[in-house]
Amino acid sequence: xxxxxxxxxxxxxxxxxxxxxxxxxxxxxxxxxxxxxxxxxxxxxxxxxxxxxxxxxxxxxxxxxxxxxxxxxxxxxxxxxxxxxxxxxxxxxxxxxxxxxxxxxxxxxxxxxxxxxxxxxxxxxxxxxxxxxxxxxxxxxxxxxxxxxxxxxxxxxxxxxxxxxxxxxxxxxxxxxxxxxxxxxxxxxxxxxxxxxxxxxxxxxxxxxxxxxxxxxxxxxxxxxxxxxxxxxxxxxx
Numbered sequence: 182x183x184x185x186x187x188x189x190x191x192x193x194x195x196x197x198x199x200x201x202x203x204x205x206x207x208x209x210x211x212x213x214x215x216x217x218x219x220x221x222x223x224x225x226x227x228x229x230x231x232x233x234x235x236x237x238x239x240x241x242x243x244x245x246x247x248x249x250x251x252x253x254x255x256x257x258x259x260x261x262x263x264x265x266x267x268x269x270x271x272x273x274x275x276x277x278x279x280x281x282x283x284x285x286x287x288x289x290x291x292x293x294x295x296x297x298x299x300x301x302x303x304x305x306x307x308x309x310x311x312x313x314x315x316x317x318x319x320x321x322x323x324x325x326x327x328x329x330x331x332x333x334x335x336x337x338x339x340x341x342x343x344x345x346x347x348x349x350x351x352x353x354x355x356x357x358x359x360x361x362x363x364x365x366x367x368x369x370x371x372x373x374x375x376x377x378x379x380x381x382x383x384x385x386x387x388x389x390x391x392x393x394x395x396x397x398x399x400x401x402x403x404x405x406x407x408x409x410x411x412x413x414x415x416x417x418x419x
Contacts, residue, residue, distance in 0.1 A: 190228040193218045197239035202280065206236060207287040243284065247277045251345040258352035263359060263417065264409050270346075271372055271405035278380035343369055363416040375408045 196218035201209045211232055215222040229235040250273040257266045288295065346369040353359045379401075382391045388399035398404050 189218075189220060189224065193220065193225060193228055193235070194238055194242055197235055198242050201236065201239055201284050205287045206240070206284055207291070209236070211235070240284070243277075243281055247274065247342055250274065250277070251342055251349075254349050255345065255352075258349055259356050259358070263353050264413060266349075267372065267409045267413070268402070268405040271376055271408055272401040274373060274376040275379050275401040275404060278377045279383065282377070282380055282384060343373060346373065357418060360416050360418060368412055368416065371412045372408065375412070379404055379408075
């Protein structure tokens with residue numbers, strides 16, 4: 182049970198993240214989240230417009246680690262080494278996907294839900310639930326508050342992360358630390374895709390099988406070093 186001194190909204194969010202992590206987003210219930218947070222089920226709706234707003238905010242909490250990692254990467258352009266900067270990001274993203282994939286796996290098998298996310302469903306649901314113009318002083322996702330999540334809904338998050346990584350690579354190319362002909366969108370896709378593949382294999386097959394069959398280290402830092410070195414081969418100035 183997630184009970185503590187923190188404000189009720191944060192306690193509810195922490196409980197939602199824990200329940201969704203354990204159950205997956207489609208199997209999680211507001212009743213179980215309320216019990217975990219130590220509040221009544223009705224109390225959830227004093228802080229979130231509806232179940233969708235709560236779940237979107239919970240996923241936003243998890244995604245905050247990826248956003249922080251991308252922001253740190255952007256601030257490192259021109260500093261240290263490109264390989265070192267990308268290895269730190271990659272190790273963090275491996276851990277992020279390892280946490281995210283079990284939470285959203287059922288979503289990927291639901292075409293109606295995916296279509297709803299792509300059509301800005303969470304934001305539209307929040308707007309419909311609000312009885313007045315959004316008050317920016319209220320927390321995102323709360324009744325009457327602004328919508329939570331990035332423009333375009335949760336489905337836009339991965340695209341924004343990909344774009345942020347390309348932005349970093351562009352900055353390094355302008356600084357002469359990546360070759361002029363480096364295919365930056367493909368490099369970004371290879372790095373993030375490799376992170377997802379590692380998290381997927383570890384989750385599905387287990388680290389021992391991955392080490393023996395795929396010949397990949399379980400440790401995110403070691404994997405990150407190998408992946409970055411392979412992806413950047415031929416794209417660094419000689």
